[in-house]
Amino acid sequence: MENTYQPFEIGIRFRVRSPGSGRSADGHIDLLMDRGAFGSGEHETTASCLEILEGLPQVRGARVLDLGSGTGILAIAALKLGAARAVCVDTSPKAVAAAKANCAVNGLEKKAEHVTGTLADLPPRGFDLVLANIYGDILLDIAPGVVRYCRAGGLMLLSGILWEYNFDVRRAYERAGCEVIRNCMLEEFSTVLLRRGRVKP
């Protein structure tokens, strides 16, 4: 781990801080993350997902899939909110290594599983909550797969969707049998929360 930085809050409950920078004593949930979590300029999408996650009672006890997990921050946040287990998937071996290390530093290594690859590398499973903070055009391409990995009645939290893809992404997932619960338009990107329908599409 490297690079300390000033801790900062996201949403009402989370505080992001560098490992070794101490612990919050005011009730905030610490997400101990190496600096790389927020270096890329996609901060608004990660922040948007964390704000939505902290308000979702369904996270407690959930089996979580974090697709395109990167540093693992969303999976870590879900686990800290009481999710039962998380599977972190990323095509980048470096990202998978970072996510493993971040989960360990947060004391979550026994609850997290890490896969280098794509959805196709996962045996079929019905997750309660699918997190996918990846680009909108990819979310469009893999819509049927993402929906398939979410159990009927489960939730999908999709972000990294540039403005121009927002409508098309919502429509693609609605056509795959999902219902839009929330649609948040950010400055450049957008975040969509969906529920997979109980009736098979």
Next chain:
Amino acid sequence: MSIPAISILLPVRNEGPCLPAALESLRRQTWQDWELVAVDDGSTDNSLDILSAAATRDNRVRVISRPAEGLVAALNTGLVLCRGDLIARMDGDDVCHPRRMELQRNFLVRHPGVDLVACRARSFPRHRLTDGLLAYEAWLNRHLRDEEIRRDLFIESPFPHPSIMARRGVLKGAGGYRDLGWPEDYDLWLRLAAGGCRFARLPGHLLFWRDRSERVSRTSSTYSRAAFRACKIHHLCKGFLVGAKEVSLWGAGMEGKVWRKSLAVAGIRVARWIEVDPRKIGQTIHGAPVVPVTDLKPGEGPVLVTIGVREARDQVRAWAADNGLAEGRDFLCVT
């Protein structure tokens, strides 16, 4: 109904699949005082149904249904009906950033000397974009100020049509759109420029430009390279080339040669070719000698720069500045 601040002019033909996204992006605008003048040009899909449903839900939406007469007729029909002092163009397969109307309107209010403001555009879906389109997008988005836009006016069309907002008086004063077999928007920008209009482009990406293989600008001869050239030459003959019977062309490559042909149609012959390639200097191409750059002197007649590569164009400009040739007076870049 009170007169809105902005009229959004939207011609539509068979945009059913993408129209809902376009319309939603207008409903999401932070600036709400607009009317949508949607002209359906004889759509044979469900575009008119989508527009009519939108009008039922929102009394800012006005729908005019016409038999198919083409884009220019649809645009002019809509233009006459636009009531706002500011007119924004929109296309049925594109998406606006929610702050587009607000930011363009505020800019025109704060800068009364500017007549037309565009914005940066971002094409999508990204993975399908050709190198050519990416290069055009990068070139477009580079120019924000009037003088930059004007300097490159004859290289490419400076504004994606659905990215602009202009003062109604300026568009109507120019006589609206014309159907002359070349791009109607580029023709309008060149007329506005000749009339002294001042342009600007906002730095934000406020228009998302959907790229589809069936886009008219890909398939119709009106938008071919030859049509663009014909449009440029038509306007050059009223300005930079007014009264000229001959020109020098700087660049005797492929672009230079197609320009020679197009200029000949307009009754202008190439008197000489300017080249840096020593293998070409001393040759005669289509009856005109190829001479070195060092032969160029100010005041010897108009020179059109027909070199296609941007880096080479920059070198031409630098050389010209060092040797007393003024862009816009002695030479003009047209590729």
